[in-house]
């Protein structure tokens with residue numbers, strides 16, 4: 001199986017290379033660049049070393065059509081333009097950007113502020129929240145990998161929403177991300193002295209992941225109303241913590257809550273539910289494809305608290321993309337993803 005990565009000079013592309021280069025079923029893993037063709041990936045990322053196949057190629061539709069699968073780890077707008085031609089030629093596409101996540105092009109245009117991909121491809125794209133969409137993922141030709149915040153949030157909310165255990169208009173998500181979530185490109189907002197010893201809220205009520213989260217929640221349960229979703233940039237490199245609050249319809253026993261989550265994620269090797277009273281920290285999933293979830297119910301307020309953590313570059317991007325790729329190819333979903341988190 002030969003694969004190509006577009007955007008390998010970025011953070012999630014480099015993580016894709018790290019995973020796919022050692023993947024047991026991948027033969028060639030070639031890398032493409034819109035700005036550095038002819039150069040070696042190790043000039044951008046010395047940690048990769050002098051891997052022979054890692055010379056960056058120019059983006060070219062004929063060349064890309066020769067791969068079994070093409071991964072896009074590119075900013076919004078790139079896969080929307082290039083992926084349709086590859087899909088038409090029978091190439092499997094796994095897109096890490098937001099270009100194919102929203103089914104309604106008008107909603108994409110409103111939240112992303114750019115032209116949407118053609119409607120038929122939006123309709124045919126499969127949303128790769130692996131744990132809740134395995135059957136469709138297995139059949140996908142165009143796979144749209146979820147955003148980092150939506151992955152943590154949706155995995156955290158699924159058992160409550162699917163079982164109608166919470167008031168549909170009570171969901172509040174308070175989420176924090178490390179700086180690698182913003183990509184490698186330098187910018188004022190991610191400058192060391194802006195981020196260090198600082199916590200910043202951003203994109204208040206206008207974050208592009210809001211419609212993506214609501215689209216899936218409403219597909220699971222049409223009683224779900226618009227959510228409150230706040231994102232914060234914090235001084236760390238990797239990791240997302242989504243702390244989720246919702247009002248329970250009926251009092252819930254905390255033990256039953258934990259049991260519900262354990263049952264819901266039986267057979268899902270990358271979702272780990274903490275025992276009652278324990279809550280996960282981002283470092284406990286660092287460098288791994290795990291999503292760890294901790295739970296509480298407050299009898300005084302009638303609210304459930306869900307804490308969901310992921311590594312934004314792995315379960316939130318490259319790791320989940322490889323998990324989906326494995327299923328698309330008929331392999332075990334955990335192939336190439338067995339590493340435990342790095343700690344400390």
Ligand SMILES: NC(=O)C1=CN([C@@H]2O[C@H](COP(=O)(O)OP(=O)(O)OC[C@H]3O[C@@H](n4cnc5c(N)ncnc54)[C@H](OP(=O)(O)O)[C@@H]3O)[C@@H](O)[C@H]2O)C=CC1
Nearest residue numbers: 007009010011012033034035073074097181183184312317
């Ligand atoms: N960082 C994260 O935690 C997550 C990111 N994502 C999404 O994944 C995608 C990649 O993110 P990330 O790795 O952070 O981004 P980076 O900014 O780190 O890298 C993006 C790469 O895309 C390539 N690129 C830029 N413009 C173009 C273009 N016009 N045509 C083709 N390639 C282009 C660049 O490589 P070159 O110049 O070599 O072509 C660049 O290295 C984004 O859509 C992002 O939103 C999703 C989940 C989590």
Ligand SMILES: CC(=O)N[C@@H](CCC(=O)OP(=O)(O)O)C(=O)O
Nearest residue numbers: 097098147148177178181182208
């Ligand atoms: C810390 C940080 O800035 N994170 C980015 C995540 C971007 C991203 O992953 O965007 P798409 O999933 O929409 O492609 C943000 O909040 O916009």
